[in-house]
Amino acid sequence: MLAAVKMAKHHPDAKWVYEKVSREIPNISLGTVYRALAALSAEGLIREYRRADGPSLYDPNTEDHFHIRCRSCGRIEDVPPVQLPDDMLESIRRASEFARVDQVRLEFGGICSACAEKTRE
Amino acid sequence: MLAAVKMAKHHPDAKWVYEKVSREIPNISLGTVYRALAALSAEGLIREYRRADGPSLYDPNTEDHFHIRCRSCGRIEDVPPVQLPDDMLESIRRASEFARVDQVRLEFGGICSACAEKTRE
DNA sequence: AATGATAATAGTAACGGTTATCAATAACGA
């Protein structure tokens, strides 16, 4: 299971993992896949990437990075971490009714080069 | 409908709007509420805030701002826009296989002061 | 090996939120 996610060069969802693993364990159930993926995430071996408009993706890359999504084809790609202002969290804390501000979620959107090619014709 | 969302001092979801509007139009359907909210969003009068772990929220505040979420109680609050590095999008474009990078989604997480009080006791 | 206790699993139902469908109704224009 871990191997299946780790071998993926993209960001697979539970169904993809299920189909991949099913080839070796033909009658595994989707529920077991979800359980295993949740366990692996909890151990920090993979990361779950929850999305609003589709299934969760499971990320073999556990290093600090962000994601960019093509609004034309939905393709998701890794982008290296960007340096955010050092005082950002602290300034957000001051500007809000929050006692602690310690999480940031950042993602980008745009048009991937493949889609840019297509529409340029 | 617009009035219902605009009067909300928080970020209502479709069900909240439905219940609110039902008091004036008793047999309105949830579908109509969804349709109206989508139309208002398309017109730019409100903004839909899609989330992974719960219903979409509809935001009466159409000005540029971000959101912060309390991981203890789920409370969502507005935070004013932060100044991001000017070259951020361009550097992301260079670091990725994307032809265009023009969208940023940023949100924060933490503990709201009410929850901080509670757990400090 | 046989037993019982405990854990993991497959299969499937239920869930929450949203969208699609469609017949009924309303609005409009000639």
Next chain:
DNA sequence: TCGTTATTGATAACCGTTACTATTATCATT
């Protein structure tokens, strides 16, 4: 008034995920 078009309420379908449960596997003890 009539025919056309748009909107609506009611409800089914949808999707991804989680809950449930009966069955099966695992393991320690005799």
